[in-house]
Amino acid sequence: MSYLSSLFSLFGGLGMFLYGMTVMSDGMQKAASSKMSKFLNIVTENRVMAVILGAGITALVQSSSATTVMVVGFVNAGILNLSQSVGIIMGANIGTTITAWMVSLTQVSGSALSIFKPEFFAPLLVGFGSFRLLFGKKGNDDLLADFCVGVGLIFIGLEFMSSAVSPYANSPVFSRAFQIMGGNPILGILTGAVVTGLIQSSAASVSILQTLALSGAVPRVAGFYITLGQNIGTCVTAMISSAGASRTAKRAAMIHLLFNVTGAVLFGILIFLMSLPFASFFQGRLSPVEISMFHTIFNISCTIVLYPFADLLVALSGKLVLETKKDKEEAENPNHYTEVEKSLIQHLDLRILESPAIAIAAAKSEVVNMARITEENIHHATDILLEEKTEEIPEIFKQEKVIDNMQKLLTEYLIHIGNLSLNEMQKLEVNNMFNTITDIERAGDHAENIAEQAKFAEEHAISFSEIGQDDIRKISKTVVESFHASIEAFEKNDLDMVVKTAHLEDQVDEMEEDMRETHIERLNSGACAPQAGVVFLDVISDLERISDHADNIAGYVKAMI
Numbered sequence: 001m002s003y004l005s006s007l008f009s010l011f012g013g014l015g016m017f018l019y020g021m022t023v024m025s026d027g028m029q030k031a032a033s034s035k036m037s038k039f040l041n042i043v044t045e046n047r048v049m050a051v052i053l054g055a056g057i058t059a060l061v062q063s064s065s066a067t068t069v070m071v072v073g074f075v076n077a078g079i080l081n082l083s084q085s086v087g088i089i090m091g092a093n094i095g096t097t098i099t100a101w102m103v104s105l106t107q108v109s110g111s112a113l114s115i116f117k118p119e120f121f122a123p124l125l126v127g128f129g130s131f132r133l134l135f136g137k138k139g140n141d142d143l144l145a146d147f148c149v150g151v152g153l154i155f156i157g158l159e160f161m162s163s164a165v166s167p168y169a170n171s172p173v174f175s176r177a178f179q180i181m182g183g184n185p186i187l188g189i190l191t192g193a194v195v196t197g198l199i200q201s202s203a204a205s206v207s208i209l210q211t212l213a214l215s216g217a218v219p220r221v222a223g224f225y226i227t228l229g230q231n232i233g234t235c236v237t238a239m240i241s242s243a244g245a246s247r248t249a250k251r252a253a254m255i256h257l258l259f260n261v262t263g264a265v266l267f268g269i270l271i272f273l274m275s276l277p278f279a280s281f282f283q284g285r286l287s288p289v290e291i292s293m294f295h296t297i298f299n300i301s302c303t304i305v306l307y308p309f310a311d312l313l314v315a316l317s318g319k320l321v322l323e324t325k326k327d328k329e330e331a332e333n334p335n336h337y338t339e340v341e342k343s344l345i346q347h348l349d350l351r352i353l354e355s356p357a358i359a360i361a362a363a364k365s366e367v368v369n370m371a372r373i374t375e376e377n378i379h380h381a382t383d384i385l386l387e388e389k390t391e392e393i394p395e396i397f398k399q400e401k402v403i404d405n406m407q408k409l410l411t412e413y414l415i416h417i418g419n420l421s422l423n424e425m426q427k428l429e430v431n432n433m434f435n436t437i438t439d440i441e442r443a444g445d446h447a448e449n450i451a452e453q454a455k456f457a458e459e460h461a462i463s464f465s466e467i468g469q470d471d472i473r474k475i476s477k478t479v480v481e482s483f484h485a486s487i488e489a490f491e492k493n494d495l496d497m498v499v500k501t502a503h504l505e506d507q508v509d510e511m512e513e514d515m516r517e518t519h520i521e522r523l524n525s526g527a528c529a530p531q532a533g534v535v536f537l538d539v540i541s542d543l544e545r546i547s548d549h550a551d552n553i554a555g556y557v558k559a560m561i
Contacts, residue, residue: 013160054091073351192229
């Protein structure tokens, strides 16, 4: 029963640790994710800034694997190029050392210092955070509560794991296993890589090693080799994530693997050579603090040593990730995919969902693209009607299909984003994007209606009077200006554009009402043919409704400001 109880404690402790990391990183992402996309924009050709960014993002999400998966998504979506991705990948390895240092705090000893031990105040943090979540104001994010609960669970989980393995610290099984690993670098590195690959988290596997080290069961040389392997194992997640992505994205994942394998091989050789003259030191017992120190020194040293060879890593990834038949077909047939597939399927990469803020920014950019296409279709449709360019009507219908497909794909992507851990402002922004793409699509439908009226006019030899043409030209110009202003308001969160859209919408309403009255007067006087009158009224009605949708879009922006 004692063995079973220890196993349950170990499993439960690991579960609390992983869940605590998730809760804590969610809270930290909500607090800082609004700035992530801004930081990403800073990373142009400055690789040093890319390293800093990679370390910062990883420190927030507590996982170098998650950061690298995001990088694969960014590269696949065209947000980053391979040269920029190298720096972020290098920085990710540095950022992941934060978790190891948090765990090493558990080694604080001494009665006077016991109050500083994380497991001493961890229950207080969980209690404080839980009470804030239970009795705080409903409907609001409590980032402090998330952070406190997450940190508390991390250290309680570590205490459970430590308690579970401590009775077996002197077990001959542990001792023999680590002796074998210490004497065989390949086996030690392989063990760290496999364990990390299985649990998909280098932070968690390092923490498990630190827990074992806390009980005094791990020789230094074995712990060092296992730590090197853990850095290789963390590449598994990104390699899996790159499956099905573009060749460039696969190369980003390969760069991560090359970087970590090269670093592990270099340090593995160095440790093996040093362990020969200093055998007594390397066979000594490893402490959690020493693991944190080695983990940090290893990752920083690898970045410094390999930083000058970043372009070589990029080139080598191109040699290892060969061009497939599919890649060649796409290069030879650039029109193999439709415009909407090329812009949306590539740019709205599901890997970007690892960072909700950047996923929202990517979706917003594509909503703007959808709106631009719709604006052009509106302008083109009225131009066809007035200039009688009926041969261009099929182009309007073709673009309308693109707009419909964009709405479908954007809606699906926004549903994915909506299922993420978002703060209140992000939830509002996603909801507003849902409504915005609906209004944009409906505006596109009205442009299609105008094109159909142009087709009807051609088939029935209908023409407008000069007054009628001037009226349509005048109102359509104001409508397009109104729709354009609403897009500007949406893209830039510009209150001035919101006000301008509302002002133009009022003008359109007045125009539509005046034109309708004067046109009915022309019909009654016989100055205008009845069929032409019906087409005219339908067209100005469609234009007025487009302006209404523009006003709706501006209204969603106003609610955000």
